Amino acid sequence: MARQLFELCGADPARLFSPYCWRTRMALAHKGLEHETLPWRFTEKDRIAFAGSDKVPVLVDGDRVVADSWAIAEYLEDTYPDAPSLFGGAGGRALCRFLGHWTDSVVQAGIVGFVVADIATHLGPEDHAYFIASREKRFGKPLAEVVAGREERVAEFRRALYPLRTTLKERPFLGGPAPTYADYTVFGAFQWARCVSNFTLLEPDDVVHAWRARMLDLFGGMAREVPAQEAA
Template identity: 55%
Template sequence: MAILLHELVGSDPAKPFSPHCWKVRLALRHKGLDFQTVPVPFTGVPTIEGGSGIVPVLRDGATVVADSFAIAEYLEATYPDAPSLFGGEGGRHLSRFVESWSQRTIHPVVGSLALLDIHDALDPVDQAYFRQSRETRMGKTLEALVQGREQRVAPFLQQLEPLRALLGAQPFLGGPDPLFADYIVFGAFQWLRVSSSLPVLPAGDPIADWFERCLDLHGGEGRLVPAAA
């Protein structure tokens, strides 16, 4: 039985955009595992098997695992003879730090920049859910939340200086080769690439160069979904 990956999509089932789902996509390719995807809209997430209420969800035979990091740990334990996602126990703990940093530094900015673009790419029923849930949480309309977004790009790029310095000295966060830490950060930028046409990473930036390398990994898995027009 093929591995199944439930991943978040909008009105186009061929355009998954969740950063967490992209982490797992590349992790599966890193391990050399075949899988099939199951597209799920926002309003379909509560109905995914296992009842976790989140994506991604992975089914491997009789095993169902939710949460991207838990899935990576499952793949590492279940397929130890395939290339390692962490490069050892220390790498697993460092990946936890990278995930925490990414979700506190990159995700809030990407979410604010692409909020209306994500909404516009959803089916009407999901648009209603997305607008109501986000506007209730943030206390503003989606339109107000994205207003002046271009002015947020430069300060965001400054926040990324530690990442830029590292990637100016080595090809990947994992060193000469990518590890799950790379897929964590890649997922955040792929979320932006797939969801919004707003330019953020300037050409020649070491982060932009790294992102291009990540898009080419595993037969160009990241490029299978085109950038937002």
């Protein structure tokens, strides 16, 4: 069986926008492992029930099925040790895990308040209804209220990126001279926003903006090729 990756998409199957799927997509490219993309939508939970998960990414690699982006990263590192390392050793693995928690709780938690209403515009009818109902239940208010005032609030988000910005002033990637899974983890959040919203998260003179451009250039510009709302 060919290697397959279930990835979240919108009504357009080419619009791949899950931050977690992007972590995995970049990790596979880093390892030089080809795969077939299987576009998956919010209401197609039955298609991945075999993986014991109701969320993507789900990787099928021969007779192995792995769900969850972190579990997939560890699987790829341990199963393909002769391919370029995602972590650069045990210490790097631990730091990538920490960075994943920071990204989830600071970067993605901040971004969602700017772009969540825009996601719905890229979904088909069934997914649209599901997404609106589930997200408004999660936030406890209409999505229009979730994103209200984002032009004023974005300055605070940019300040929260200080650790990222300071690190990238010293080196081109979080991994040093070349990217590691640390970069793919954070990049996934910004690529998610870029694919669904034209709201400007990063100012052009920000070193984080320049880093994102370098990430978009990786692997032959793979991340640039998908439909996106915000320019690089």
